[in-house]
């Protein structure tokens with residue numbers, strides 16, 4: 001990106017905290033995020049410590065893990081560490097739900113037909129148990145109505161992604177959760193495109209299960225996810241993968257009693273990805289110190305700017321929602337007569353990193369993305385369209 005003036009102290013602080021902005025305009029947080037300095041420092045210290053002194057620091061590693069468990073509930077507007085399991089990825093959390101429930105032949109599960117495969121395949125795989133999969137094509141004007149219309153007496157669970165990976169559409173989770181409670185249906189949310197981007201209050205939306213991987217909006221490494229579950233819903237899930245680390249004193253290898261605990265630790269059979277734990281702990285601390293309300297506002301301000309500036313341009317078709325309350329961090333669009341891969345290549349040549357999903361060019365800034373980078377992207381895309 002071109003830059004003619006020396007940075008102001010504020011710009012310098014931002015560039016120190018988010019080194020990516022020194023060399024790139026990163027508009028691809030909906031895929032994989034670059035690490036803030038605090039995250040890479042935490043991981044580097046862990047890596048250097050083990051290389052130099054070996055796992056003598058194991059006690060400290062466990063403290064970092066404990067800190068992550070204490071801080072992570074705030075992302076869900078909760079305070080109880082017992083309700084969050086650390087699992088390998090979003091898919092693992094969703095599969096824990098799919099494989100843990102005592103499905104009966106004739107039960108049904110409702111989900112989004114065009115959802116990311118992680119939130120379709122586990123439900124489709126239940127056919128072997130006689131469970132009816134009900135994929136729903138969403139009405140563009142009232143997507144919640146389409147999902148709720150598919151719920152019937154046999155429905156045990158509704159599974160949605162709170163923000164769609166391609167269109168960026170954010171669902172009205174409060175409306176869905178209220179209807180699920182009313183019908184006695186479990187409500188399971190893939191929040192990988194939401195957590196770390198916007199606040200989430202699992203009580204307000206009456207969620208039962210929420211899972212989100214670390215490597216997108218949470219600004220942390222791959223290979224770790226936060227899996228929140230409501231205690232009463234969690235009790236319905238069998239422990240299908242038992243293991244030593246789910247017990248309160250896991251190092252008591254000779255214990256006679258191996259009854260799985262009631263806490264979400266029951267979904268954690270073995271050793272965690274400790275490097276990722278260090279990274280996620282630092283990332284969660286960073287997001288919470290900025291405040292998730294502020295993170296959400298700053299991010300929506302950026303997607304507002306993109307939306308408002310591009311919506312009025314002839315030859316550009318926004319495929320993401322116009323309304324702020326229907327959006328999170330994704331703006332997607334089609335440029336008349338331009339192949340999205342060609343548009344992407346042109347952006348990349350100019351140091352702007354985005355993605356193509358389906359027929360659309362997908363732009364996903366984060367709360368820290370400098371506004372002049374947002375303006376450059378707008379200029380570039382306008383030029384391509386015109």
Ligand SMILES: Cc1ncc(COP(=O)(O)O)c(C=O)c1O
Pocket residue numbers: 030031088089090091092116118119161163164165190192193213225
């Ligand atoms: C909505 C959604 N769910 C799940 C995933 C993948 O999740 P994981 O690899 O953590 O299982 C993605 C990745 O792009 C996604 O967009």
